[in-house]
Amino acid sequence: MLDFATQVDDFIPQLRAPEVSTSGKLVRVVGLTLEAKGIIAPLGAHCQVENIDLGTYIDVEVVGFHDDLLYLMPYTEPGGIGPGARVWVRSNHSKASLGRDLLGRVIDGLGQPIDGKGPIDYTDQLGLEGLSINPMERGPINKILDTGIKAINTCLTIGQGQRVGLIAGSGVGKSVLLGMLTRNTEADVVVIGLIGERGREVQEFIHQILGDKGMAKAVVIAAPANVSPVLRLKATNLTHLIAEYFRDRGQNVLMLCDSLTRVAHAQREIGLAIGEPPTAKGYPPSVFALLPRLIERAGVGRKGFGSITAMYTVLAEGDDRSDPIVDIARASLDGQVMLSRQLADAAHYPAIDLAGSISRVMNNLVPAKLLKSANRFRRMWTLYQQNEDLIQVGAYEAGTNLDLDEAIRLRPAMEALLQQGSDASVNMEHSQKMMVQLTGQLDQAQ
Helix, strand or coil: CCCHHHHHHHHHHHCCCCCCCCEEEEEEEECCEEEEECCCCCCCCEEEEEECCCCEEEEEEEEEEECCEEEEEECCCCCCCCCCCEEEEEECCCEEEECHHHCCCEECCCCCECCCCCCCCCCEEEECCCCCCCCCCECCCCCEECCCCHHHHHHCCEECCCEEEEEECCCCCHHHHHHHHHHHCCCCEEEEEEECCCCHHHHHHHHHHHHHHHHCCEEEEEECCCCCHHHHHHHHHHHHHHHHHHHCCCCEEEEEEECHHHHHHHHHHHHHHCCCCCCHHHCCHHHHHHHHHHHCCCEECECCCCEEEEEEEEECHHHCCCCHHHHHHHHHCCEEEEECHHHHHCCCCCCECHHHCEECCHHHCCCHHHHHHHHHHHHHHHHHHHCHHHHHCCCCCCCCCHHHHHHHHCHHHHHHHHCCCCCCCCCHHHHHHHHHHHHHHHHHHC
């Protein structure tokens, strides 16, 4: 009679682990969601579905599963596929190819060039999700970033590695302000993600805003509104990954993402399609997990080595500043630049609303004298805004409020400081000098 150990040794060779199936078949299509059985693949895996009519294949990505059912979403229109179409796993991981030759190029959400300049010579390959940085290893935000925009340089001073939101309704000037930041901001590399916006804006941004000089140090990732939500999210992750790639080489990167709201829309489309419960304005819970995770990828690098200064445009739909995406952006970012439709209607550009705007790191960046001047300017500007209706109808009597009297007197000078043509650039030193001179007039009056 064999002992227990011997029996186990004899039995082990007979054990067989279930083989991982790399192919299956399509069983259901609902909208843009494809359901497959007989295949095992992780979330984010790249698969292909056979187009029976043409004998070609459609690229899809695993976006969810339930028991043995995989939920897939195609990169392109899934026309031509039918019941029982075969599904293959091409890759279990979402990776992207990277290299310095990306500079000056325009690519899509998959990293493929779309500018007609030929293939790109890639040298590295990394996962789309990037590598998280321990917050204790990040360097501090202690260097001022010169944006070339007077209103931001003086009242909303931004630091290298800061994350800022450009918040406004449609047609208020977000794209114009984004273009000014692109041209005027000092940075080694500019990474621009055009996510979910109008397709015509891609060429406009490249030719009219960037130009040949700006494009030389820029990478543009374009995923307009007509592409699959999966590709829009891939383009967003790719934008952040490329920025991280150059940051980790010690460079100061300016990353522009237009827009964070469209990213949320893409995740909403995917989440609702696979059965997530809708919450505020139909956004599923995954949206509120995705946005902070993206935002935290920007910032100063390890031990201060390189930085990503991120500018995210946020659409306040219907000028609703309590929109859930606006709320989560304000809670997660290091500051916001709020644009006012009222100022835009009055031809005040850039239409920056100081009352709703803030830079949460400004106190650590500018000397006490300049901070005092900026705070005084903001108080005088806000005081006038609060009493503008009374002033306009002639209901305010001069001498009632001495501070308001000064705000009225200096209103033209304050408007001149905050207004700026889209082609103009004013450096930090000149901007601060104008601010000190203006607030010095207040001191003399008092």
